[in-house]
Amino acid sequence: MKHMISAIICCFFLSASHAFEQPVKLPEPAIEKLPNGLTIAWFASDRLPLVDISLLVKAGYRQDPAGRSGVAQLVAESIDKGCGGKSGAEIARTVESLGAERYSNADEDSFSVGMHGLAPDAEKLLEMLSLIVMKPEFPEKEFMHEHARIVDKWKHIADFNDVLAALAYDRVLSSGTPYARGPMLTSKEFAAIRRDDAVKFHTAWFTPSNSILMITGRVDRVKLGARIVELFGVWKNPEKPHKHSDIKTTHGRLEPSRGQILLIDHPGAPQAQMRIGMRAPLINDPDHYPLVVVNALVGEYFGSRLNSIARDKLGLTYAIGSSFSYDKDLSKFTITSATNSSTAGQLVSKILDILKDLRKGPVFEEEIKMSKAYLTGRFPIATAALESVASHWLAGMVLGLDPGHLSRFVASVNAVTAKDIERAITRHLDPAKAVVVVAGDAREITKSLHEAGLRSIKTVKPGELLQ
């Protein structure tokens, strides 16, 4: 719960797997609902003296207002900088004097604010959380301080090639969707954000009927439950629910044409970071489980195709893998790797060949069997810790999945057939539609791409990603 929901979604839905034919019985939360609509989910366990209390709000970057992308990010950074008459420093001191950690993260579809600490401090942490989520004041000085800090952090993105590659890739794949603006569209839009924007965002989305309070760990449910009613029962919904219209921005200037490689120039960088992939069906698509099986055999485990060929056979890279990531209305299939600039062309070419081979087929029965066994075998491991089940449950709520989806994972994977896989690959994994983004030293990488016969390249500067 301490991490962003998107990260939870990735490791959960991408990696979950298992070895049982029988339906897996997972812990289920005890659910309560306050009269104001606040959902409370209890994942109680006495195993360790820990507690995690988090509030999930169903709004994220996607809900940034027009011309103000970056508000959600800024709210995440400044929401605890003054609340209910206490200064940000007082809040920090109170929580940290308990040895606890507080967190506040936004992602594409959701926002989570929470406290993680030792079980005896649960009530105090709950009180602090209630102040932060219900009574943030966004003091002008602190707000502008965080504003400036975010601007400065964004200036550092070019320090890291992998961040550049990931940002450019996300920009291209989400272009034209409600997610195209990401955490921040342009420096100019961000510069225009004022305190009032944060207040409006909070008022619109931080409401009891749009939130889930989740408690995980060693707690006295009766006692803490009574405090929840006292603290959160008075939280009111706005008279008129906020109406949101999606904003669908495009990234025409960045978008490569079909077959063109997008190269982010970072002169002097010794390595080329790459992202190769395409849009994928949503998590509730009938082809979801066949694609989960395909992903595993393509790039999830050490014996997968990508790892066997690019790493073990050719020694081109230290790390390579594939994954699906899911937002509510956009999914992506992504291959991630890095190599020496001089071998970038060879690696891109090999990855595209692997995708072409996958499309051409066949996918061997042995591979399918291995992939399914891997996925079903990993499921009990991925869901062993209560915190993990709780995170998965919450991620499912954001994506609109029914609460029983996790328990059906094993059976759904086991039901996948070779025919399902062939159909899913044909429908969704077309290498001709693959977006290829490489970040690194453009001069060296261009030479390497040319040597590999990859001549259609669009080169941009890191600064263009935020213009």
Add this chain to the structure above:
Amino acid sequence: MKKLAVLCLCLALAPGCKKKFESYGVSIELESRSLPNGLRVIMIEDHTMPVISYQTWFRVGSVDEKPGHTGISHLVEHMMFKGTPKYPAKQLFQVLEARGANINAFTTRDYTAFHEEFTPDLLPKVIELEADRMANLAIEEDALKTEQMIVFEEHRLHTENSPVGKIQEALWALAFRTHPYRWPVIGIPGEASRIPREKVQEWLKKYYIPANAVIVACGDLKPDKTMELIEKYYGPVPGGSRSKREIAPEAAQNEERRLIMRAKVASERLSEAYHITSADNDESYAIDVLANIMFEGTSSRAYRRLVDEKNIAISVSGSSFTPAHPGLFMITATMNSSIPAAAAETELDLIIKELQEKPVSHEEIAAAVKQLTLQIVDGIRTPHGLAQLIGTVTAIFDDPERFSEDIIKYTKVTPGDVQQAAQKYLIPNNRVVVTLVPEAKIK
């Protein structure tokens, strides 16, 4: 000494020694056993999750290497996945991954660990495979060459391609002149690529043997049944003899050392390291508390001063690293826009001066101790985390129970202890400073 005596007595009287530890609402029962070939086994039975973590710890790391073959321990870690005559290359993965197991390994300066996480039905196979590769690992020339290329890329990924990695590598190299901590675990760039197969085999035979290993198995297992399997598969493996570590200590540093590096970064980065003590010195508890007071959370002294009040850095962090040999108290700050790293240095010096002149409050210590307690409890949420804790203390202290008194020892730290630690260690002549300066502005 007392604790070791208790452990020895238990081993002499019974086939295994069971010991239960209860602290801060956490209960852990360790069962220690050993084989005649010297293999040590620590088991923790915990049926709350249908998962087992099985870890094999070898007391070998980059501290055991010599210039010319630095990075060999890490290279052997990679080669351990290359197969044996019975289970050729990739079969280890195929056999275990086909059942969903997580498999991986890591190498540090002081030890190397191989770990698997899996469902209980896989335990016999894991034990068989681990014993097989301990006894029969094959080092093929072609596979070695490929792994050397991969290690080269790993170094590029984590160090050359990362300002953080670059600065860290330089910091250790500057801090240590004679001690083997001066080179990175992955080796001096280029050296690992030139290590011949014979040297790798020699290293393997010397260190990756039962007498130099500890197995830590934690989770949904039965100790007697587990031990039967361990005896069956590891029993015939020749134990060898454990090499004595004879490493000359680093001479005391009597002058400040500085290095300026240039890279394509957006702003200056500061990294400082002060020589401190090793894990077996109880001063390390006060140093941990000191580090938390300075750096943990946004109410810490350094964050408040550098980020909130002075607004000169976008981040500042620090921690004490006390491994088997004397380690480092490390500080890192990323500067705000064009503000020079010297500004952070000045503020950090002032904070240190305050800590040296005036004792910290009991409240600050209490908060730091709770933070450290939370970190410890968080670390053992999964069988993997608990096994890693036991493996670490066994590899460093040769004592699996060493973790048990950590929280108590933290609670005994006084303001005077923290002040003394700051006065003794955080002095300019005892530090190295690395500054990373932007080469050019990135547009």
